[in-house]
Structure formats: C-alpha cells, structure tokens
Amino acid sequence: MSYLNQNHTPLFTALKEYHKRQVVPFDVPGHKHGKGLKEFTDYVGSTIMELDVNSMKCLDNICNPIGVIKEAEELAAYAYGADHGFFLVNGTTSGVQAMIMSACEPGDKIILPRNAHKSAIAGLILSGAIPIYIQPEVDDMLGIAMGVSLESVEKTIGRHPDAKCIFLINPTYYGATSNIKDIVKVAHRNAMAVLVDEAHGAHMGFHEEFPASGMELGADMSAVSLHKTGGSLTQSSLLLLREGIIDPFTVKKNLNLMQTTSGSYLLMASLDVARKQLATEGQPMLDRVLKLSRDARDRINKIDGLYAFGKELIGNPGVFNFDESKLGVHVRRLGLTGFEVYDLLRDEYDIQVELADYYNILAIISLGDTEEAINRLVEALADIASKHRRAGELRVINNILKNPDIIISPRDAYYSNKRVIKLEEAEGEISGESIMAYPPGIPVVSPGERITKDMIEHIKMLKEEETLVQGTEDPYVNYVRVLGLGNKR
Structure with missing residues (x-):
C-alpha cells in the first residue's frame, strides 16, 4: 500500500464532482438538496444540503464499498498503519461493539478495565461475552481512574487463560495511557487478541511527542473517534484492523448488522478530509496543540487553588504515558466541586468544557483551538478562583468504585x-x-x-x-x- 498518496481525497473529490453536475434528484433524501426544508437550509447553507445525498454508483456504498469509499478507507488504514480501515457513521460506539463481536462469541471471556465506556457494555450484550474486569489504577489525590498496569493484566490472564481477548483504553478521558506495547506481547503469547478503544486518541499517531497509537503498538483492532480529536464531523469515526487473529470479513459482517445502510456523505467526506489533514499537516498542527496546552497548564498552575496536571504523572501507577491535549484541572482546593466549576464556566463565561467529576474539570485542546480561546478559559478560571472559592478544601471521598460482583452476564x-x-x-x-x-x-x-x-x-x-x-x-x-x-x- 506504499503507493497511496495521502494528499488524495477520493470520496470528497467524488462528492464535489457530483455537486458540480447539479443532478436533478428523484431519489432520497426527501428534502431534495434542501428545497424541501427551507428554514433549515436558509440557516445552515445550501451547499451542505446539496451534499447530503444517498448512495449511488459514483459515490459507492458504505455497506459494500468497491469504489471511492474503499479507496478512502484504504488511505485511512495506511495513514494509521493498519491493514484495513472501515468508515463509521454511527460513532465509535459502533466500532467498539463491532470489535467485541468480531473477537468474541457468546460465552467467551473478555478482559477489560471497569472504567470502559458504555459502548463496551453494549458490546458485551450484543456478543454474549463474559466480562472479566481489571481494576484500573487510581490516583487518590486527583480522584480519577488511570490506566491498567502490566502486572494486573498478567495476573488476570493467569487466572483466566481461556479469555479470547483484552480490551484497553488509549488514552483514558483524562489522558493516561497503559503500557500497551508490552500488554500486546503478553496477550499474543497467550493467543488473545487486543482491542483498543481509541475514542480520544485519533491524533496520537501523527506526532512523536504524543503517546503512540494502538496500531503502532501492535494491537489487533482499534476504534478511533476522528470527530473528537481529528477534526471530522460529530458521529464520524474509523475502525482499524491488523490482519492475523481477526478476520476482516467478520468485522464487515458485524458492522453491517449495526450500522446504517444510508451512510451520511457529509460524515464520510469529513473523515476523508480529516485523514488527509492529519497525514499531511498533523505535525505542525499538533505542534500548536502542544504549545497551547502547555501554555494553558503553566498559567493555570499559577492560579492559587488550581492544579492542571500533565506529564509529571508519568511513572505513577497506571500512567505509562500522557496525552497533553487533555487539560485536566483539579479544583478541590477552591472548595468547589468540578461539577460546580463546569456549570460556572458555561453559565457565567459561555465556556463549555468536556466534562466534570467531583474534583476535576476536563478541557480538550485540539486542532481548532486558538490562543484567544485559551486566554478566555484561563482568565475565566482565574476569575472563578477569585470570586467563587470557599474556605477550606473539599473533603476527600472515595469517589472510585471497585470492581462489581457480576452475577449473570x-x-x-x-x-x-x-x-x-x-x-x-x-x-x-x-x-x-x-x-x-x-x-x-x-x-x-x-x-x-x-x-x-x-x-x-x-x-x-x-x-x-x-x-x-x-x-x-x-x-x-x-x-x-x-x-x-x-x-x-
């Protein structure tokens, strides 16, 4: 596949060519290039509506791609170092579910951390697999779960040598990564596949100062949310496969069970362009992400009562490496919960962060961020620290639940x-x-x-x-x- 040119966008180019022809539509969707939904079209623009089209010969079909979608998927696979790539228009959720269904049959055991996303639990329901949970490492001061240790994986494999696969998160919501390279070696020695939820790591294979991606580290499959950190439209993602343990036809078959037959060309074309951008401009763009995130951390850490954590956590339990685009801010010393700071930022400063927990907030710094946006966030946090702090710190509570008792699948x-x-x-x-x-x-x-x-x-x-x-x-x-x-x- 070395001949593939990452400057090409086969699907996006075909969609633009279709648009130029001004085809008269007597197929679906029923808004007919926006004419049947005037109020919405007037607001979002006619071009978007004219590109919201159905599958046809010149644009290929997501369920059985043999043309421009296939070419775009091959380019994506090559960019990420995989053998096969599958476009997802039902989000990374569908990719996680397809991974588990492709690796496990009913009754098979799957080893996974308890802080896995709800899509993994849905994958267990769909596949009939039996979860064997690993307790993630916990940072008691920050009150958050990190990655899993190599030692805990080895012990779990020792207790369950009949497990079919291991499911990992790369990175966690707050940016921690596990030692996936060595976990892959241990898993493969025991004939187990390695599946990686890379919902928040779409950018990581395109800059050497970020943690390595699942495909770089030898994983068998990974589900990648390009829409989260790679620049594509919300709900568009990518499923990657390395040949060997898992059959590509099985993956395609499982995806077609769950994914729509009417794939959005807006979503798929955005995947095509986002892949091109990462592959050809990822290094300088991610240089800027690192500069912005490091600057934000330095400035936030000068605000009394706040701690923006980062790469200094590497080496702590469950933190093999750290993704600096995840700007986690510990707010407990303000006497406020993360939930309260989350609400203050949104309601009083018109700033939306990704999430909050009892002690922290999380802001995602990505390709579209600017110095002006970072300034607003830092200044808002300084203002909150000045105006809203309470006397004393929040008391430390046990905020991380231990592995549950599984009574039935x-x-x-x-x-x-x-x-x-x-x-x-x-x-x-x-x-x-x-x-x-x-x-x-x-x-x-x-x-x-x-x-x-x-x-x-x-x-x-x-x-x-x-x-x-x-x-x-x-x-x-x-x-x-x-x-x-x-x-x-």
Whole structure:
C-alpha cells in the first residue's frame, strides 16, 4: 500500500464532482438538496444540503464499498498503519461493539478495565461475552481512574487463560495511557487478541511527542473517534484492523448488522478530509496543540487553588504515558466541586468544557483551538478562583468504585424479566440496566451486576450535583429496574 498518496481525497473529490453536475434528484433524501426544508437550509447553507445525498454508483456504498469509499478507507488504514480501515457513521460506539463481536462469541471471556465506556457494555450484550474486569489504577489525590498496569493484566490472564481477548483504553478521558506495547506481547503469547478503544486518541499517531497509537503498538483492532480529536464531523469515526487473529470479513459482517445502510456523505467526506489533514499537516498542527496546552497548564498552575496536571504523572501507577491535549484541572482546593466549576464556566463565561467529576474539570485542546480561546478559559478560571472559592478544601471521598460482583452476564440480564423499585431500596439487587453520568459514559452499574450501597450513594451524589445521569428507564433515576423476584441474597 506504499503507493497511496495521502494528499488524495477520493470520496470528497467524488462528492464535489457530483455537486458540480447539479443532478436533478428523484431519489432520497426527501428534502431534495434542501428545497424541501427551507428554514433549515436558509440557516445552515445550501451547499451542505446539496451534499447530503444517498448512495449511488459514483459515490459507492458504505455497506459494500468497491469504489471511492474503499479507496478512502484504504488511505485511512495506511495513514494509521493498519491493514484495513472501515468508515463509521454511527460513532465509535459502533466500532467498539463491532470489535467485541468480531473477537468474541457468546460465552467467551473478555478482559477489560471497569472504567470502559458504555459502548463496551453494549458490546458485551450484543456478543454474549463474559466480562472479566481489571481494576484500573487510581490516583487518590486527583480522584480519577488511570490506566491498567502490566502486572494486573498478567495476573488476570493467569487466572483466566481461556479469555479470547483484552480490551484497553488509549488514552483514558483524562489522558493516561497503559503500557500497551508490552500488554500486546503478553496477550499474543497467550493467543488473545487486543482491542483498543481509541475514542480520544485519533491524533496520537501523527506526532512523536504524543503517546503512540494502538496500531503502532501492535494491537489487533482499534476504534478511533476522528470527530473528537481529528477534526471530522460529530458521529464520524474509523475502525482499524491488523490482519492475523481477526478476520476482516467478520468485522464487515458485524458492522453491517449495526450500522446504517444510508451512510451520511457529509460524515464520510469529513473523515476523508480529516485523514488527509492529519497525514499531511498533523505535525505542525499538533505542534500548536502542544504549545497551547502547555501554555494553558503553566498559567493555570499559577492560579492559587488550581492544579492542571500533565506529564509529571508519568511513572505513577497506571500512567505509562500522557496525552497533553487533555487539560485536566483539579479544583478541590477552591472548595468547589468540578461539577460546580463546569456549570460556572458555561453559565457565567459561555465556556463549555468536556466534562466534570467531583474534583476535576476536563478541557480538550485540539486542532481548532486558538490562543484567544485559551486566554478566555484561563482568565475565566482565574476569575472563578477569585470570586467563587470557599474556605477550606473539599473533603476527600472515595469517589472510585471497585470492581462489581457480576452475577449473570450483561446479555442474560438485558433479556431477563425485571421489576421497578426505588433507588434507595436497590442494595443487594441485580441491576437490569446501566446507570452512568454522561459524559464520560462510564457505567456506575451495568446489567447483571450486584448493586451496592456505594453505588447508590455515588448515583445520589451525581443527582445532587445535577449531573446528566443516563441509562435508566426513569429519566430522573428515582427508580431503577432490577431482575425479577428472588435475586436478592
């Protein structure tokens, strides 16, 4: 594949050629180049609507690409050092699910960290795989989960040598990475595939000062959110495969089970252009990201009561390397929760950060950021530290839940009969649904797990902080669904 020219954008070019021809549409979508949705078209612009088209010969088809989509996917695979690439228009969620379904059959064991995204839990339900959780390392001062250690992976493999694969996160939401290269070696020695959730690492293979990507480190598959840190449109992602353990036809078959047959050409074309940009301009653009993020850290760390953590964490448990584009700020010494600072930034300063937890906020610094934007963030944080701080620090609480007791598989729990009870009465029951704050979308409890007092208290804390809690039938999470009578021990 060395002949592939990363300056080419086969899909985007074909879409522009189609647009030039001013084809009269008698196919779907029904807005017919925007004419049938005038109010929306007038606001977003006619070109966008004219490019929102359906599959056709000249534009290929996402379900069985043989033309320009195939060429664009090959370019993406080559850029990331993979053998195969698959465009995703259902987000990285569909890629994570396809990875697990391609590596596991019903009843197979999969080793994964408990701080995996909810899409991994959905992958367990869809595949019927049995989770074997590894407890991620925890930074007690920051109150956040980091990566998994090589030692914990080796011990888990020793206890479960029949596991089919290992699922890793590269990087975590807050930027920590595990020693994936050595974990891959251990896994492959034990005939296990390595799957990598790279939702927040789309940029990492294009600059030597960032952690290495899953494909560079020998992983068998990775799901990459180009829309998060690579510049493409929201919901557009990429699934990468290294030939060997997992068959590419199996991957394609599983993707076609879940992904739409009407792939958005706006999303796919943005993937094509974002890949080109990273492959041809990634180094200077990511130089700028590093400069902005380092400058922000230096300035924030001069504000009394704030700590913007970074590469100094490398070497701590669960931090093999660190992605500096993740600007995590520890706010506990202000006497404020991360949730409160998150709300203040949005409501009083018109600044939207990625997420908050009890002690921290997280801002993502990426290709589109500017010095002006960084200045606004730093000045707003300084103003909050001056005007809103409370006397004393927040007390340290155990904010990270330990690995749960898995009573039945997520798939069996998902399909079991359930009843509804009050959240406060759920201790000891087996959960019939996932409950999580979103973002980050990491379940506090998943289907098939025993609900503990700590889980209930954690969920109540999230509600008190007015965090967006999802996954439950009851949108207010006053009630939860648990498995039928007789589950309580």
